[in-house]
Amino acid sequence: MNTANERRCDVLVIGSGASGLAAAVTAAHQGLDVLVAEKTDQLGGTSAWSGGWLWIPRNPLARAEGIEDSEQAVETYLRAELDVDALDERQRAFLHHGPEMVDFFQRHTQVQFQSGSRMPDMHESPGAIHGGRSLCALPYDGRQLGPWLHALRPPLDLISLGGMGIAAGADLTHFLNASHSPRSALYVAGRLLRHWRDRLLHGRGLHLLNGNALVARLLRSAIDLGVSLETGAAATRLLQDGQRIAGAELMQDGSCLKVLARQGVVLACGGFPHDRPRIARLFGHEHLSAAPDTNTGDGLRLGEAVGAKAVEDLSSPAAWAPVSRVPRGDGRFSGFPHLMERAKPGFIAVTRNGRRFTNEADSYHDFMNALFRATPAGEEPVAWLLCDHRAQRRYGIGWARPFPFQTGRYVRNGYLKKAASLTELARLCGIDGEGLQATVAAFNAHAERGTDPDFQRGASAYNQAQGEPLHGPTPSLGALAKGPFYAVKLVPGSLGTFAGLRTDASARALDDRGEVIPGLYVVGNDMASVMGGRYPSGGITLGPGMTFGYLAGLELARRAITPAGSEGQTRRSSPCAAP
Known part of the structure; x- marks a missing residue:
């Protein structure tokens, strides 16, 4: 039963970027009651500011276009890029389940993608191909979010044109050619007129692109599935029932709210791009991140406080x-x-x-x-x-x-x-x-x-x-x-950080002995980089982020229906809702 100071749900997701929302949508689609807690007044995190690209080799859209890409070629490329003899269990899980994740969202949610068939891998290492491993969300009409539109973090003002996103490809080409091509000038004029009309009537642009479109589509999917979205709710500590993570305490409007999560908690707080002490220890130089300044390492601190192990010995920490x-x-x-x-x-x-x-x-x-x-x-x-x-x-x-x-x-x-x-x-x-x-x-x-x-x-x-x-x-x-x-x-x-908490191939948090911390999951930039701190291609943050968000959601649902002592008992309640 929910009260003014206590909420109950099956799954608590802390953070509202694409990785956290992927976990929330997947778990909710499996029948779990999910609450997403976001510390700021805006949903979407760094994902909403990003280009929105995902690196998902052998994805369904590329296959539909007839782009030939083999498992062997992808593994060859990654081994060369990561400088390893063999891929580890998380890397294999990402390659295996990434296409499955794309198919799930395409079939069952409002998240629809377009293929990056002309987006090449960043390097000419063995196994590289010149298009087909990347994809991004299709543009989205912001009106579909209804009253939640104004809770969506708008595009980064520094790089947008009055809050108007510009997509890579034909859209960007028209803007760059506007002073040379009458056709492009007409296109740009139409885009600008539509944007400023929308700002006048609705307070922001409605033609959502890039990461803004990805987050908007995830939000719409979450809302449709009954996920509760709480803004201005900062997690201060995780709650434990013995060794198991059983929820978290949130500070919201100056009051402490206890959220009890029967199946588990997902950390998706966006890494530590503005955590000054950790940056000073790991970076060795001044650092000015393009991520929101509210990404201050909350997820890593919450996890470490209950025994999760941070992995910091990567090729690059960011x-x-x-x-x-x-x-x-x-x-x-x-x-x-x-x-x-x-x-x-x-x-x-x-x-x-x-x-x-x-x-x-x-x-x-x-x-x-x-x-x-x-x-x-x-x-x-x-x-x-x-x-x-x-x-x-x-x-x-x-x-x-x-x-x-x-x-x-x-x-x-x-x-x-x-x-x-x-x-x-x-x-x-x-x-x-x-x-x-x-x-x-x-x-x-x-x-x-x-x-x-x-x-x-x-x-x-x-x-x-x-x-x-x-x-x-x-x-x-x-x-x-x-x-x-x-x-x-x-x-x-x-653009974000790579050092993060150690996890297994199901996004479950691990302690310093490599053992699972029951009930605790970690995704996105709170998870230690699947790529070991290397950068083989564009989209290697959101691609693994959404894939492991999807896997975390499936694992939470599996544990909810598989008897395993008191922890695995099937339990249902009404959806997490405001008291």
């Missing part, structure tokens, strides 16, 4: 990304993630000596690892992203948006450096001027021929996909030829 410091007006900064423009023609990145240090068109994770290697011991990792006038007007550079937006405000607030010559730009940035001049001259000469002998930029399928398809002879290579020139400072950041 999904690194270069970010620039955007002033917020309150003396603090937000991190703008540089995910797209680095690979476009007319851009290079250099360190203080004016020299390039990596292939700018490689993944954000690879870019940052290269910067770490290039930074002398004892110095903070810093790079400068540079472009010429044509590139800035066409693609923008970070927060400094492209035409028709003017660059003046970004220069005045110190975010953007602008100069008529490379020599002057170097002086403004504190870069070695002679080194920069030599670097740009050599880069330009090679770029005109479509080659990059120093870092092979443009050689891989991933580089080409990230470049400009209308540019030749190589989509991602173009000279910095026409002033004025621009630069923004890049510092270490991340």
Whole structure:
């Protein structure tokens, strides 16, 4: 029976990102009563800000398109990327159950996907393919959420256009070509008019894309299945019945709410991108995450307090990304993630000596690892992203948006450096001027021929996909030829964290002896990276996240119907509902 200070349910999910909602929807579909507790006033976590891509090799959509991909090829690619002789049980579970997860959501929920048939793997390792292993949610009409629409976290304001999401592929291509193509200009005008009409009438955009569409579809599915959604409910500690996790205490509106969960608790709190003490211990450098600043490591602390073991000896503790410091007006900064423009023609990145240090068109994770290697011991990792006038007007550079937006405000607030010559730009940035001049001259000469002998930029399928398809002879290579020139400072950041709690292949939490903690499940970025802290392809966060959310939901339902002493007795109640 529910009271003002106590709630009962079968499953408590702490966190409302895609992984947690996947667990909630799966468990609810199996007949369990589920409550989702979100510490903030907005649902969706980092997932709602993300590109929304999932890496799911051999998924049903790719098969339907006739894309040939074998289990052997996928395993070969992962072994090469993860530098292992054999995959472990979690990696095998992910590859085996990922396609099954996609099929489940496609068949039984509002979550519908579209295939990334042109999205290549990030590296040219053995077993790589040039499309078909990635997918993302189809666009969604926000009106379908009804009153829950305004509880959905909107797209990240720094990278959206007035809160309007822009999808990779044809949608983004139209925006980039709007000043060159009448057809694209008409398309963009229509998108903008629709968005501002929706904002005027409904307070936010209704044409949901990317991670916003994924979370919206999961939310609609959860609502349809009777899942209770509680916002402003921060978990403060887990409750135990002997060795078993039996619920949690939540702080909501200044009051303590005890939630008793008969089958178990799922931790899905989004990792620790803003947990300053853990970051200081694991990272070794300043860090500015692009994740919501409320992701402060709650899940890891809750789990550790009941004996769960954190895995920290990974290849990388986070999904690194270069970010620039955007002033917020309150003396603090937000991190703008540089995910797209680095690979476009007319851009290079250099360190203080004016020299390039990596292939700018490689993944954000690879870019940052290269910067770490290039930074002398004892110095903070810093790079400068540079472009010429044509590139800035066409693609923008970070927060400094492209035409028709003017660059003046970004220069005045110190975010953007602008100069008529490379020599002057170097002086403004504190870069070695002679080194920069030599670097740009050599880069330009090679770029005109479509080659990059120093870092092979443009050689891989991933580089080409990230470049400009209308540019030749190589989509991602173009000279910095026409002033004025621009630069923004890049510092270490991340899209999320990889270090997390140890789990088995069913997402059950494990203690320091490797034994299961009954009733405790961990998914998403609270779970230690399935990829061991490596980044083989786009979507390796949400893909495993939703797969293990799905597996956690199935395991919770299995335990609810399989007699196993007092813990396995079938028990039902009315759905968790507000008292």
